Structure formats: C-alpha cells, structure tokens
Amino acid sequence: MYAKYFKDVELAVTIISRQIKKTLRLLTLALFTGGTLLATTFVANGGFITPQGKDDVKINLFYNQYTGRYDGAGNYSVFAAGETRLDYTVFFDLKYGTSPDSDVQITLPYINKSHTLPSGAVFTANGIGDLTFIGRKKSGENKNTDAMLTVGAGVKIPTGKSFFNIDKSSLATGTGTWDVGVVMNMQENNNGVFLFTDVSYWYRFGFNIQKFAGWDISAVKAGETEVKFSPGGIIRYNVGIEMPIIRQISILGELNGEVYYESKAAYLSNDTDAVNDLLSKGYPDFTLERTVNIRAIAGVKFYLGEKVALGGGVSIPVNIINSFGNITYIAHCRLFF
Numbered sequence: 001m002y003a004k005y006f007k008d009v010e011l012a013v014t015i016i017s018r019q020i021k022k023t024l025r026l027l028t029l030a031l032f033t034g035g036t037l038l039a040t041t042f043v044a045n046g047g048f049i050t051p052q053g054k055d056d057v058k059i060n061l062f063y064n065q066y067t068g069r070y071d072g073a074g075n076y077s078v079f080a081a082g083e084t085r086l087d088y089t090v091f092f093d094l095k096y097g098t099s100p101d102s103d104v105q106i107t108l109p110y111i112n113k114s115h116t117l118p119s120g121a122v123f124t125a126n127g128i129g130d131l132t133f134i135g136r137k138k139s140g141e142n143k144n145t146d147a148m149l150t151v152g153a154g155v156k157i158p159t160g161k162s163f164f165n166i167d168k169s170s171l172a173t174g175t176g177t178w179d180v181g182v183v184m185n186m187q188e189n190n191n192g193v194f195l196f197t198d199v200s201y202w203y204r205f206g207f208n209i210q211k212f213a214g215w216d217i218s219a220v221k222a223g224e225t226e227v228k229f230s231p232g233g234i235i236r237y238n239v240g241i242e243m244p245i246i247r248q249i250s251i252l253g254e255l256n257g258e259v260y261y262e263s264k265a266a267y268l269s270n271d272t273d274a275v276n277d278l279l280s281k282g283y284p285d286f287t288l289e290r291t292v293n294i295r296a297i298a299g300v301k302f303y304l305g306e307k308v309a310l311g312g313g314v315s316i317p318v319n320i321i322n323s324f325g326n327i328t329y330i331a332h333c334r335l336f337f
Contacts, residue, residue: 041240046187047148168214
C-alpha cells in the first residue's frame with residue numbers, strides 16, 4: 001500500500017517537474033523570440049545574430065568612484081590622503097543584421113575621467129574612445145536547445161585620445177593603437193535559463209612615438225627623439241546567465257575578464273628600455289606591465305514590451321592586477337527595432 005503511495009507521489013513530482021520546465025521554456029520563447037528583443041546579459045553578446053534589416057542597440061553606463069588601486073601582485077592599497085579618482089563610461093553597442101546568418105557590430109565608448117593626486121595635480125579626460133567594427137556570422141545552431149555559435153573578426157581604430165597625442169594634465173580615452181581580433185560567441189537555452197559565452201583575442205600592432213603625454217621624447221630623455229613599442233595582445237572573455245522570474249523581469253549574473261599583455265617600450269636609437277622614463281611623468285593609469293581585470297556582475301532587467309529593456313546592477317572586482325578597483329555601478333538600456 002505504502003509502496004504504491006510513494007510511487008504515485010514520485011510520478012506526480014515527475015509530471016509537475018516536467019510541466020514547470022515546459023512552462024519556463026514556453027515563457028522564454030514567448031518573451032525572447034519572434035522578431036523581438038532577445039535575452040542577453042549586460043556585457044556578453046551571446047551567439048544571437050540580429051535579424052536581417054533590424055537594429056539591436058545596447059547602451060551601458062559604468063560609474064565608479066575609485067578608492068584605491070591594485071599593484072602588480074594583485075595587492076590592494078587605499079589611495080593616499082588627497083588622492084581621488086572618478087570615472088564614468090557610456091558604452092554604445094550597435095548590431096545590424098546584414099543577412100539571415102550574419103550581422104555587423106559597432107562599439108564606441110564615451111569616457112570621462114578625473115584623477116587628483118596627493119600633490120594636488122589633476123588629470124582629466126573627456127571624449128570618445130576607440131571605435132571597433134566586428135563582422136559576425138552564424139556558424140552553428142541547435143533549435144532543440146536554442147543553442148547558437150557565432151564567429152567573427154574585427155578591427156579597433158584609434159579614434160580616442162591616447163597618451164601619445166594628449167596634452168599635459170590629460171588622461172587617455174584610447175590606446176593609440178590599431179588592433180585586429182577574432183571573436184566567438186555562444187549561447188544556449190537550458191530549460192528556460194539562458195547561458196552566454198564570449199571569447200576573443202586581439203592583436204595590438206607595434207608603433208613608434210615622438211611624444212608622450214604632451215612631452216617631446218627629447219624632454220623625457222636627453223638625446224632621444226623616438227620610442228618604439230613592440231606588439232601586444234589582449235584576451236577577453238564573458239560568461240553570463242539570464243533567468244526570467246516573471247514575464248517582464250529577469251535576473252542575471254556575469255563574469256567578465258580582460259588580460260592585457262602590454263607592449264614593451266625602447267628608445268629607437270639604442271634599444272634601451274624607456275618604461276621608467278615614461279612612467280616618471282606621473283600619469284596615474286599608464287602602465288606597460290601585464291594588466292588583469294576580472295569582475296563579477298549581478299543585476300536585474302525589466303522588459304518594457306517587445307522592443308525595450310532596462311536594467312541595473314553592480315560589478316565587483318574578483319582579480320585585479322595593475323589597475324584601479326572598486327564596485328562599479330551599471331545602468332543598462334537595450335532597444336530592438
């Protein structure tokens with residue numbers, strides 16, 4: 001008798017579990033498909049290709065009032081008395097569907113920085129950053145799990161102000177380099193929960209400079225006129241998850257990582273190291289050492305109909321090397337038309 005009772009309970013639980021999974025899947029399909037706004041986290045792109053002739057616009061505001069920095073060993077130290085740093089970036093990301101299986105992505109940041117040193121010296125920046133173009137193509141798809149794999153290639157153009165063409169007391173909004181990269185974006189619908197993965201590698205070309213942060217190289221080191229930078233590289237990755245709570249609201253989490261292998265600098269005439277001479281000018285966010293920036297994001301998104309999504313969250317440092325660190329506040333807007 002009891003055995004039959006427990007079997008009936010087990011069967012009922014199995015049926016209810018299957019029904020919940022089916023309902024979640026139908027909910028996400030109704031919410032995120034049919035030519036409307038699809039799920040993504042704040043930073044990760046995922047493998048979704050923008051439908052032909054459609055625009056997918058993502059705007060993120062990143063706001064940070066830093067209180068300290070991480071050194072080359074990953075150790076955190078609070079700013080000295082009198083030192084402050086306030087940054088915010090508005091990051092524009094536009095995707096346009098060029099065919100049923102491909103789209104083009106254009107990204108451009110607008111950057112504002114203000115850094116005051118204990119000495120009272122103030123460094124600022126205000127303007128656009130570097131423009132990036134990426135062409136993406138669908139490489140694979142599994143309609144049973146809504147899984148998509150997208151591959152692409154891109155180029156970054158030095159449209160921002162770099163340390164090699166700014167004025168004294170200014171900070172950079174760009175790297176001053178041409179970069180080329182390859183990207184891979186993936187996503188999957190796992191019983192109503194969307195999973196995203198982005199991986200990319202960017203090659204930074206070498207270049208020569210005659211000025212640094214408003215100084216002629218001859219003023220940095222007597223007898224020298226030019227500094228040579230060797231090529232560098234950047235690895236980026238994003239892993240994200242978005243889970244609908246009700247039809248209009250979802251929660252999300254992300255892990256965003258960047259590892260910069262910066263270029264080495266040497267004087268062109270005798271090939272001696274120029275790093276210490278450049279850093280002696282006191283510019284607070286210029287480094288030629290390896291930089292690591294890994295952060296975790298938690299947030300919430302609200303879907304306003306089929307074309308608009310708004311959200312907010314926080315980004316918390318996980319592993320930072322040679323960079324500033326603090327909680328970053330994020331405001332998010334996404335439009336589909």
